[in-house]
Amino acid sequence: MNEILLVFASIFLVTYIITKKLLNKYQNLPPTPFPTLPILGHLYLFRNPTQIHRALAKVSDRYGPVVQLWLGFRRTLLVSSASAAEDCLHHNDVIFANRPRLLGAKILGYDYTNMLWAPYGPLWRNHRRIASTEILSPHRLSLLAHIRSDEVKSLLKRLYDHLPEGDNHDSTVEIKTALFELTNNVMMRMIAGKRIYGEKVESEDAKRFKLLMKELLSSGGAFSGGDFFPFFKYLGLNKANEKKWNAIFVKFDKFFQDLVNEQREKMKEEGDDCDPKNKNMIKVLLGLQKTDPGYFTEDIIKGLVMILLLTGTETSSSIMEWAVTLLLKYPEIHNKARKEIDQHVGHDRLIEEQDLHNLPYLNCIINETLRMYPAAPIIPPHESSEDCVVGGYRIPQGTMLNVNLWAIQNDPKVWDEPSKFKPERFENVEGNRIGYKFMPFGSGRRACPGQNLATRVVGLTLGSLIQCFQWEAVEEDIDMVEKSAVSMWKAKPLQAIFKPRNEMVEFISLI
DSSP: OOHHHHHHHHHHHHHHHHHHHHHHHTOOOOOOOOOOBBBTTTTGGSSSSGGGHHHHHHHHHHHOOOEEETTTTEEEEOOOSSSHHHHOOOOOOOOTTTTOEEEEEHTTTTTSSSSTTTTTTHHHHHHHHHHHIIISSHHHHHHHHHHHHHHHEEEHHHHHHTSSTTTTEEEEEEHHHHHHHHHHHHHHHHHHOOOOOOSOOOOOOHHHHHHHHHHHTTTTTOOOOHOOOTTHHHTTTTHHHHHHHHHHHHHHHHHHHHHHHHHHHHHHHHHHOOOGGGOOOHHHHHHHHHHHTTSEEEEEEEHHHHHHHHHHHHHHHHHHHHHHHHHOOOOHHHHHHHHHHHHHHSSSSSSOOOGGGGGGHHHHHHHHHHHHSSSSSBBOOOOSOOOETTTTTEETTOOOOBBBBHHHOOOTTSSTTSOOOOGGGTTTTTTTTTTSOOOSOGGGSOTTTTTTHHHHHHHHHHHHHHHHHHESSSSSSOOOOEEESSSEESSSSOOOEEEEEGGGGHHHOOO
16 A cells, blocks of 8 residues: 555656646746656755855756746745846846835834835835935035044054054954944944944943844844745745844834934034034934925934944945955965055055045955855845746746846856956946846846945055055964855954054054
């Protein structure tokens, strides 16, 4: 009896596989990896969530640059080539401008109303317009340039004060912590007019934010079982995730509401006398609230603040840690960058933001870092609003799109020696985008609006660290393994030995 059941089961399985393949071919759907497990689909490919980009790159190497995956009951399109990404983010940009409706996004994204998770439509277009014209415009960024300059100088001073006394003094620092505090201070001052790190005694705001970030990063991202298995909702299997995310949301919401209330009180005290240079982003949003209270609700303002603070802090600091790591691993490139800065800036002043236009090799280093280690190796998911064609295949409405940016930017068919750090490959390249082979900030309607701010912060900070200090790695062979959370960090934070350059000691000591 058991043998007969086994035979029938085998026949059923073979028939199912053949039928599925023929049906996919008939419907002109993308190739699908084998096996597609019953109920689970291809979730077994995600066994190591910190290395998803590499696991999915292997799938694409085997099945092609356009692959259909089933994550439980959710149909997903995996794209891993520049041409396929162009089909999605240019030719079908409007169709893929939506976001999937995920439980975590609903709770943490103020019921899909913040800029990251809002569906494509009037609400999202308003968010984008406000970000581009009121918050992250070149004019606004220029007005707040003194904040970025102050915080970079503060970082240099903290590093200098960390050194022991003596003529040939050096010290060791964990780069990740120092850079995270820098970017958080920059974003907090631009958003809320206050800094939370750098004082001798850690502020209460800093403690709160650290704990909140720790909880967020340990939550496992925006996905949950109910996003892949709809029956979870009816069986009550998603309640644990809902409870966890609601607890995190309540704390975040209170944190951001306190920031908004604090700035509202300051605006009442200042009246109309607020200097434009001191008008932070929350004050701008509260000013807009007065003219259009129906749109600029408290939740809309807090949602914008949340996205700006979280994405602006994480991404820039992770990019800079990788850049410093690569410079220590390739000292000849480090020396070339220092010579460029010495030649164009000199030793009689500190580098400034306006100098970045005259430092093409430094910009090449940043672009090459972004190519090898993009802050978001998998672009935040999109979803198709109607049927379309990608790479010659039919993509049904409601398909979730995952673009493997890391695979595209490390593709040996496109990039010569992609695993080697070669900033020269970006020399004489107009702009920082080479078609869809290089798009570290995404592309299309959902591209990151903070690109201009990120390049300013990263360029000024990295240039200042090169100009003012000599650096070397603690380890002879630097561990280059990465892990993905909100951004892609080094799995093992970089420990670096530094000491001030003789030519710059006077300037650093006087900061």
